[in-house]
Amino acid sequence: MTRDAESGRDGVSGNVFHGPAPFQLGDRNVQINHIHHPAPQRRPLVLAGAAVTTREELAAAIRLDWAAARRQFFEGAGTPGTPSDGWLGLRSWLHELDGLTADDLTAQIELVDHRLRDDGLPADLKLLHLLGWLDPQGEAVWRGTVVTPQSLSEACRIGRLGESGPEWELYRDLCDGGLLEALAGFTGLSALRGTQRAWDEAWHSWRRLAARVPGLPPEAREWAESGARGLLLAALLPYPESRTWLRAGCERVTPPPTGEIGWYDWLRARDGGSDTPVGWLVRADFTAFAAVQAEQQRHQAAVDRQNQRISTALDAASTLRDRQWADYERRRLSPTARSGAAVRAALWLGAWGAATIPVPWIMWGWARPDIAATVSWYVVALTLAAYAGRLPRVVQLGAAYQPPLRRVRAWAEEARTDRASVRRGLIRAGSAAGAVLILGVLVHDIGPVATTVLLVPLLAAAFYFARIGALHDWADEHRERLRDYQSRRAGSGGLPQNIARDVRSPSARLRADAYHAYIRQFTGLDHSGKDEDRDNGRRDRT
Incomplete structure (x- = not known):
């Protein structure tokens, strides 16, 4: 006894009776020989020029030419709501399949009525669901590429950081949603059941947490709204490949000491621990952000200390020059x-x-x-x-x-x-x-x-x-000293104007001369009337 999938009526298959059927007629047993007729030959399904008659053959054809199957079954329609010939042929072929168990029939009804007829489901996802029903024991293929635990891990590791390539394309499709659920229909990836829901929940939980982080740098906040999603999935994938590179990534970055980066300490106190998806995310991606920021702060602090030392030295040199200039003027103008x-x-x-x-x-x-x-x-x-x-x-x-x-x-x-x-x-x-x-x-x-x-x-x-x-007034040395003194007072940051200009010169020679002139800033104005000192004063202006 079989049930017509289209009409819903029960029927008897032509191969129900096997041999003669005896029955009682009066006081004699009468043997009626039933006449056997051969079962009608079922029409094969043609895909990419090849005729297929079994589920396994159709699955193999789809894996061999994914694009042709997508076009024939789900993209050849006319007006919206009007099924294409390819889709009608596929549905009829599916309903005529023999040898289906009760579970197969239930899964087929779910597939045809709720997956393949869903106008909101992309054609590729429909084809993947179909492939998973036809041959769940075989390889999971997505758009012609085999999907494995390794490829899923690489998509999270590489694809979330790139803008092109197969890993990025798979990662993008994973983020669009629905792909994990379809992949879970294959026996080799059955551990993915429930991962999509867990990923979505972790993502929404992380975004609520990230929105409250005080002082999060703009680049880290931008990553929290996009790229962080991939690492959450990597932490949720039930495969050791993902945990391997997650641990390696965490070991490559050294977290800053507690108290150095405030927003990082705030996140660490609220990430739920190192074994949670958010904990992995904070200890990997956001530890890297915090380490870079800490290094920048330490570098800036060192620069500030150096600038402060230079400023202090320049102030001391300026005070010395002012005192020397006052002494020089007093001697110059004495009676x-x-x-x-x-x-x-x-x-x-x-x-x-x-x-x-x-x-x-x-x-x-x-x-x-x-x-x-x-x-x-x-x-x-x-x-x-x-x-x-x-x-x-x-x-x-x-x-x-x-x-x-x-x-x-x-x-x-x-x-x-x-x-x-x-x-x-x-x-x-x-x-x-x-x-x-x-x-x-x-x-x-x-x-x-x-x-x-x-x-x-x-x-x-x-x-x-x-x-x-x-x-001729014969006061060349006095004019040199006066220009030198005025230039040092009006220069950038206590430096003479010529030094402040030459330190930015593309010429290595000018920069070297500017460096030596800078060193001479700390010698003051006490030329003592010597020819060598007067020559140094002239070189300071060149």
């Missing part, structure tokens, strides 16, 4: 220093006047000694006018006024190597010789008195140009 500057100016300008006096004697002395004597007095007057105009600036410079009285040879050598300086010196010498010649001509032509009257504007000009600084 003795200013008197010495006036004497040095008299000697320097007097030397130039003395060097100019022989010029009129060379020009006029051989013919008109009186004109040479008069012009010589004019040179003395011009020298005194220049000295009078220069004296206020000299007194203001004080000890900083250092004409090359003691280093004439070095000054001459510098002037010789500087072509512009030589050119200016020749122009000045030519102007002095020309002035002497003109004054001699005027004395000869218009007389000493008229020439003296005409000399007054020239004396005023000498006084004026000396006063406004047209003459």
Whole structure:
């Protein structure tokens, strides 16, 4: 006795009677021989060009060509609600199967009515459920790829961290839901029963916990809302492969000491223990986040301490420079220093006047000694006018006024190597010789008195140009010190502007020079008038 799956009516199969059926007729036994007719040949199901007649054959065909089975059975429909020819053929073929046990029939009804007819279920999941009913003892295949405990573990380990590849695709499908339940229909993966529900519960519990974590870094919070889901599944998978890499992952990271990362301590106190899914998650992924944050904090603390030491050293150096500058200014502007500057100016300008006096004697002395004597007095007057105009600036410079009285040879050598300086010196010498010649001509032509009257504007000009600084003030070292002091006070973080600029230069040489200049910041301003110190001061500005 069989039941028609489509009509629901009971029927008798053609192979119920086996041999003759005796019965009593009057006082005689009558033997009726039943005529046997062969069972009708069932129509095979054709998939990808191959005809299949048994459950095992259809399962093998699906594993061989997953895409063809999906298209034929679940994607060839017309309008919504209208079944495709492939689906109708599959359903009819399933209903005509023989040799089904009561459990097979119950599972078939559940499959056809609640799985394969569910419009909300993706075609791939329908096909997987069908494969699990056809051949539960065989390999679980998902989209043409065999699914094993190892592949599930690798999907959780690799797929949750990637954005492409087979592991990522399997992990993505697992997160979409329903796949674990379908895989549990295979005998080899039957341990997965209930894992989907446990995973969903652990995920919702974790998200409620993560929403309350105080001070969780943005990157860790983002991971808690997405990537953490995969590790929860790995902790729930009933296979040793997952626990192996979970333990290895936990051993690779060292948790920060208690009290160093507050949010991590908060999580550890509420994760339920090391054997829970959330406990595994906290001790693996979020221990890594906490370890990185702790290392960053320790590095920043070291940088802050170093910056504080540098700042303290720079402050001390700045205080030293200010004190040295005040001492230098006090020495430079003392009455003795200013008197010495006036004497040095008299000697320097007097030397130039003395060097100019022989010029009129060379020009006029051989013919008109009186004109040479008069012009010589004019040179003395011009020298005194220049000295009078220069004296206020000299007194203001004080000890900083250092004409090359003691280093004439070095000054001459510098002037010789500087072509512009030589050119200016020749122009000045030519102007002095020309002035002497003109004054001699005027004395000869218009007389000493008229020439003296005409000399007054020239004396005023000498006084004026000396006063406004047209003459060399010989305070190069003072200007170097002043620029150095002002640059250090206005620089970035107490550093001179040139050092703050060069330390960021792409040139290794400039960075090295900046480093040496930085070291010299702690030597102060006490050059002590030595040539070597003055040279160092000049190099600081390059």
